Amino acid sequence: MQPHKKIMFSLLAVLVAVLFALGVGELLLRVTGFEFNLHLSKIEYGWPDPVTMKQLYYADQDLLWAPQNYESVLEQWREKKPAIVFMGCSCTESGKYVAYFRSIMKEDQTRPPASVINVGVSGWTTYQGLQQLKRDVLAVKPKIITVYYGWNDHWASFGVEDKDVGRFNRDHPGWLLQLNRLRLVQLFQSVFIRQYKTNTTELRPPRVSLADFKSNLRQITRIAAENGIIPVLITAPSSHVKGEEPQYLAERGLTNLNELVSLHQEYVGAVREVASEEGVHLIDLAEEFDKLFQEYPLKRQLCFKSDGIHATPAGDKIIADLIYDYFQRHDFFNQIVQ
Known part of the structure; x- marks a missing residue:
């Protein structure tokens, strides 16, 4: 030979x-x-579950994950040139308040309705919202954005915070994400992701620490303002009662279920704090629902689903009314026209 x-x-x-x-x-x-699907099935929070995540979402180098139709929807956003963009998690993506808000505008004969889009994505934190704003939302040039996060940020991570996953993604080629269904690739991820862990004191730190939550919100409001966009922060309401927290949350997003109410209040308080410090608009849904439940205790079950996180249609109607009322009182609609 x-x-x-x-x-x-x-x-x-x-x-x-x-x-x-x-x-x-x-x-x-x-x-x-063995399985360590870093971006979709290992991040733990209320909804959606890992199976749903694999079916409906794909791994994204910047956003960690996005809906399967995200790219096509982006094209629609650019064509519509929306005046108002609603950002958030599943409370926004799967909630009905954006649709109700749009209906209220159409019924109001005093002004033409503004164009509105819902860019919420289930399971997202302020880290992902910040990346979305910089990469995708600024490009559609809205007049106003609403920012409604605060649940997934304080859920316990699988050991690495969202920002660390983001750094891991940036340091590795995009094709690695396309191969993340291979167990050998997942084995590589499970070994090397630990090198990116910034919080070494907690086994399962929150996906976004309270300090980073505030920082993300500050960056969102400042970047929006610098680009001529009015940012409106929204606190995340809840029907949770101390001692009656949904048990399933302990199995997914919390290390101690007894801390749920106080933990969420810390993040709600952080939204108020950032709004005050940055001098930006705040729609305090958490406070409004607390007042409602104090006056009408039975509405607690009517306004929220059993998880105490996602609003029912009745709750979403209240949310839409509160947001629309705030927009009217602050003359947002005339500013949009101008």
């Missing part, structure tokens, strides 16, 4: 051996049940 053919044959044999070894390794990891 000629020398060059021997070399080619040897290289081919090595390639086959490597592919065989990788195949065996992949098979063994699957048989043993």
Whole structure:
């Protein structure tokens, strides 16, 4: 056999051996049940569950994950040139308050309705909202954004905060995300992601610390203002009562269920604090619902689903009314026209 053919044959044999070894390794990891899908199934919070995440969302290098139709929706946003953008988590994405808000505008004959889009994504934190604002929302040039986060930020992470996952993504090629269904890739992620952990004192720190939550909100409000956009912060309301917290939350997003009410209040308070310090608009839904429940205790069950986080249609109607009323009182609609 000629020398060059021997070399080619040897290289081919090595390639086959490597592919065989990788195949065996992949098979063994699957048989043993190993899984570490960093971006979709390992981040723990209320909704959606890991199965739903895999079906409806894809891994995104900047946003961590996004809906499967996100790119096509982005094109629609650019074409619509919306005046008002509603940002947030599942309370916004799957909530009905944006649709109710749009309906109220159409019924108001005193002015033409403004164009509105809902860019909320389930499971998102202020970290992801900040990335979305910089990469996607600024490009559509809205007049007003509402910022409604505060649940997923304080859920316990799987060990690494959202900002650390973001740094990991930026330091590695985009094609790695496309291969993240392979268990060998997940094994690589599980080993090297620990090097990016900034909080070494807690086994499961919150996805976004309270300090980072405030920082993210400040950045969102400042970037919006610098680009001629009016930012409106919104506190996340709840129907939770101390001692009656939904048990399933302890299995997904909390290390101590007894801390739920006080923990959420800390993040609600942070929204108020940032709004005051930055001198930006605040719609305090948490306070408004607390007042409502004090006067009408039975409405606690009518306004929120059993998780105490997501509003029912009745609750979303109240949210829409409160937001619309705030917009009217602060002359937002005339500013949009101008």
